[in-house]
Amino acid sequence: MTTAPYLIVIGGSAGGLQPILNLLPGLATSMQAAILIVLHRQSHYESVLTELLAARSRLPVREAAEKEALMSGTVYIAPADYHLLIEADHTFSLDDSEKVNFSRPSIDVTFSSAALAYGSNMTALLLSGANTDGAEGLMDVHEAGGTTAVQDPATADVDYMPRQAIQLAPIDIILQPAEMAAFINGMAGV
């Protein structure tokens, strides 16, 4: 088994769960990429979230575990109350240091860390939210040669986060929720 050659990281906050639920059923099982979801939430709903997403996905869904290698065709969820980092050897690391943008997991932390590890072989997609998390990370993804995508703020439950990102970071594509699954499949070589 080899680790995933490509990575797609999806970051969401308030209003970010719905687009994720919508795109999951459309993901192709043949994809040559790992999917990683960083969602702000209360730590209490931990196991419920994994089950909720797994019920909508043909790909296996599980919580990212420390030192675990990122595998193609798997959907990983960043555990609550930890930052999730990616090592150069394409394994996960957890970090329980200070919150960033009042958030742990922070989308910025994972985007930036993934940019270092995956360079141009990644896409970062930022969804609805009431926070400024994600924008700086998108800049790092862009600078490392990765692709940056943002949910169309007009379609977001809370448009502050995608608007901030569009203002601050170079964005390659702005997506409607209905386009997201096909976009991800395309980036993942399907």
Next chain:
Amino acid sequence: MSRNLISEQEVSLLLNDVLERYGYDFTDYAPASINRRVNHLYQIDRFPSFAEYRYRIITDSTYALRFVEEITVNVTEMFRDPSFYQALRTQVLPVLATYPFIRVWHAGCSTGEEVYSFAILLKEAKLLQKAVIYATDINAGVLEKGRKGMFRLSQMQQYSRNYMEAGGREDFSAYYTANYEYAKFREDLGEKIIFSPHNLVTDGSFNEFQLIICRNVLIYFNKTLQDRVLTLFSDSLEQLGFLALGSKETLNFTSVTRKFKQLENREKIWRKVQL
């Protein structure tokens, strides 16, 4: 890149400097997190260049200490993961109660919030008098804070909630007195705690224990160092002693897996079943 000004190679150089000059070994830490911390310090201390950062660390031992203290993570809270403390209370304390004398090692204790939490559990089980808790950390600054037993008053509401979720039935506020913006915890809780420096990377075992608690420390180590530290813990535990880890840490796929059996719940507590 905007947020990663120092490369992984440069971070390695710094870590080697710190090892050679000061004896602190971070070379087996998981790189992603340590890179982030080293870069963060570089930015908040506003160094104009990597060369100046490196020069300061090599030549200024006081600053080197700051470097060591800042790149290690010291985020903690009282009764963190209440269900874990519930499990300690209901499944581990009754076993510890059968010993004439209880020795506990809390490794990587940071500023001591979790140590005081455990002392409260022992107190309520009427076991504190026959116990001693060795609370250790690599970072001398956080140990000093732990010794004082003073934590931010603004956190107490959250800690009180955690305490109750962990099965606490007393009035949590009776354990401390408010003093300006700090809560000073009762002297009798601290009396049985020995705060002492210990470096898991370079220091060995110093006693035999019935319980070792080490939470959210191993996540910062690479696989090799994790195995080494787990062997140290295993060698420092009595037969049938307990090892308690953080909620995302595991003994699966490690060098000591076969020596331990996990308790039958979802908490990260193992029992040493084989010498």
